[in-house]
Amino acid sequence: MRSEPSEKISKKALPVWRLKGAIESLFFAIVPIGYYFLYEGVGWPEWLLWVLIVGWVFLSFVQTFIIPSVRWRRWRYEVLAEEIDIQYGVFIVRRVLIPMARVQHVDTEQGPIYRRYRLAAVSISTAATIHQIPALTDEVADDLRDQIAGYAQTADADE
Amino acid sequence: MPMNNEKRMHPAAILILFFTRLREFIVPLILIFVVGGTGGGFSFRWLLPAFIVFFLITSIFNWLFYKYTFNETELHIKHGVFVKKNRYIRRKRVQSFDVTAGILQRLFGLVKVKIETAGGGGEPEVEMVALEKVEAQNIKQQLLSEPGTDEEGVNSTNEEREITADEQVTGRSAPVGPEVRWHLPKSHLLLMAVTSGGVGLVFSALAALFSQFDQFIPTHVYENTIGFFLASSILFILLLIVVIAFLAWLIAIGLTLIKYGRFKVEKKGDDLIVSRGLLERRQLTLKTYRITAVRVVISPLRQPFRFASVYVESAGGGSQEEQGSTLLLPMVPFRSLEKTVQHFVTDFPIERPLTSLPRRALLRYLLRSAGPVFAVALGASLFVPYGAWSFILVPVALALGWWRYNSGGWTLDESESYVLLQSRLFQLARVSVPRHKIQDATYARTVTQKYRDLAHFSVAVLSTAAGKTFQVKDLSEDDARSIHSWYSYRPTSFNQKREDEEE
Structure with missing residues (x-):
């Protein structure tokens, strides 16, 4: 049995994901708020309102505090001369192998939030799929991109 | 190539373009017409003729400004009225060549040509709506004929080169007439x-x-x-x-x-030519070495008659109604399945004994298909009169889950260069993929699977629109791991697997 991929992503992913989780939770608040108007206007039962509020609080807590930590702990990657090995997922843990010879191009991406935290994501494209390693520090991301591009080129030449 | 070699399509293109546009707009136009009829006031009745004139003029301009030339290496298309566009289709890049004769084209004895190159979304790169049959044949000859000197294939991707090299080793085939032909009785x-x-x-x-x-x-x-x-x-x-x-x-x-109707498949050298249709005749040409996967599909209705259909995946050529795949053989009896497939796409193994799913996967299969049905039935029985009758569907869903569980399986072929995955939604689908065409391999495990040593396994290959993923659910974890390390390019993992087998 093979062990987990060796590298972890930056610990700075946590605040970014927590922020994202919190923003998403705000969005879900629309359910209890919407129900509140039904309760006021049409007179739907009150107990369901409390159920929805408690549910929303619980969901927000899970989304902002628990899921980001689990996700961070799961996320691992390893780049070898022959292939890229990644592992991720909260409820479903996926383990993906991408041979270097199949890599078509690599990009680094950085959105506004990532820029604040000096983070970047590395996208790896094959002819059929795109995979992204999120939340790497700028330097690691750049190195990784160059490293993969280099390996991919030699793998191509070998075939 | 001198510039005066530029050609236009057959003038009937104007009519065909016009009718195609009209067909696309017919529903909104009728709506406007109906609304205008009752609305009065504003003169809606001028709108329809105005649209017709507009379509006619744009069709004429499109035809007038659409010019093409072609030679041994590429097809060059110039089009656009205000913004001039130039498109060069290089022969090496052509993935599929599609010749159709719709009803309009048939009136003039013409054909429509669609050419697809690797990548670039769903739209075909070239669509010429009206060409003389001879002209279409000429273009096809130029763009698809056996490469005489293809040694400079710098631009082709590694996959393509790899296979061409193989082909040359296994024997060069002279492209004289079709070598194999199959038609649907x-x-x-x-x-x-x-x-x-x-x-x-x-x-x-x-x-x-x-x-x-x-x-x-x-x-x-x-x-x-x-x-x-x-x-x-x-x-x-x-x-x-x-x-x-x-x-x-x-x-x-x-x-x-x-x-x-009149479904026919021919193989000439590296070309696979699939023709079909009674009213609209479609002829599709694919390169065999571009095929990334072969999929055998058995519909429940056809299973009792022991007939299967065979699809192939390749970059380009797939049609919308077939979800980007190409139907290669629509009806083949089970007994001649492997033989027939081998005639057209050699090496893809089809009939191999599969490793079935472990017993402990059954529960998950049953829950997956009956669980949602049970939930809906429960809801229906509470809120809908006679809703409790929907519980009848639960045993049906259980049976389907059992059927799915029984259909799942996988194996590697004897040379260990292909993986076969089989699963069922309603139809049974068995897919055969060579290792070097797989773009990535994934095994996935949910939290609950972890305690039962089960895992999903999937591979992605290149297909027409984008990638296509084939998955088998709830393999035993050891099996999923062993296919995963079979796919791994890491030198050590391959050795490790060998050692495991010897033990």
């Missing part, structure tokens, strides 16, 4: 039509049509009919449903016959 076509799954689709269309009838029928007739319906028994309504279903079935049979 009439009796099989009929069986295919009778067992086609299109019934459901046509049925819902018909039902929708019937339900819209009230808008066109005068009110008193409508009210009489409703009264009649209310008076008549539930038996009558059932009878009506049966009649509609039968009608739908007949229409579906007709549609299948028209679409797949």
Whole structure:
């Protein structure tokens, strides 16, 4: 049995994901708020309102505090001369192998939030799929991109 | 190439472009017309002629400004009225060549040509709506003929080069006439039509049509009919449903016959030529070495007759209604399946004994298919009168889950260069993929699977629109791991696997 991929992503992913989780939770608040108007206007039962509020609080807590930590702990990657090995997922843990010879191009991406935290994501494209390693520090991301591009080129030449 | 070699399409292109555009806009136009008829005031009646004139003019301009030249290496297309666009299609890049003769084209003895190159979304790169048959043949010859000197293939991707090299080793085939030919016998076509799954689709269309009838029928007739319906028994309504279903079935049979009539597959050198259709004749040319996966599909309706269909995945060539795949053999009897497939796409193994799923996966399969049905039935029985009857569907879903569990399986072929994955949604699908065409391999494990040593396994290959992923659910974890390390390019993992097998 093979062990987990060796590298972890930056610990700075946590605040970014927590922020994202919190923003998403705000969005879900629309359910209890919407129900509140039904309760006021049409007179739907009150107990369901409390159920929805408690549910929303619980969901927000899970989304902002628990899921980001689990996700961070799961996320691992390893780049070898022959292939890229990644592992991720909260409820479903996926383990993906991408041979270097199949890599078509690599990009680094950085959105506004990532820029604040000096983070970047590395996208790896094959002819059929795109995979992204999120939340790497700028330097690691750049190195990784160059490293993969280099390996991919030699793998191509070998075939 | 001198510039004066530029050609235009056949002038009938104007008419064809015009009608295609008109067809696309016919529904909104009619709507406007109907609304305008009752609205009065603003002169809507000028709108339709205005649109027609506009379409006609743009069609003429499109034809006028669409010019092409071609030579041994590429096809060059210049088009655009205000913004001039140049498109160069290099021969090495051509993935598929599609010649269709629709009804309009047939009136003038013309054909439509679609050419696809690797990558770039769903739209074909070139679509020439009206060409003389000879001209289409010439372009095809130029763009697809056996490469004489293809040694400078710097631009082709590694996959392509790899296979061309292989082909040259296994024997060069001179492209003189088709080497293998297969056609769909009439009796099989009929069986295919009778067992086609299109019934459901046509049925819902018909039902929708019937339900819209009230808008066109005068009110008193409508009210009489409703009264009649209310008076008549539930038996009558059932009878009506049966009649509609039968009608739908007949229409579906007709549609299948028209679409797949005179189905023919030929192989010339590296070219696979698939032709089909009674009214609209479609001829698709694919390169065998671009095929990334072969998929055998057995529909439940055809299983009792022991017939299967064979699809191939390749970059380009796939059609929308086939989800980006290409139907290679629509109806093949089980007994000659492997032999027939091998004639056209050599090396893809089809019939191999599969490793089935472990017993402990059954529970997950049953829950997955019956769980949602149970939940819906529970809801229905609480809130809908007679809703409890929907619990009848639970055993059906359980049976389906069991069937799915029984259908799942995987194996590697004897040379260990192909993986075969089999699963069932409703239809049984067995896919055969060579290791070097797999773009990535994933094994996935949910939290609950972890304690039962089960895992999903999937591979992605290149297909027409984008990638396509094939998955088998709930393999034993050891099996999933062993396919995963079979796919791994890491030198050590391959050795490790060998050692495991020897132990």
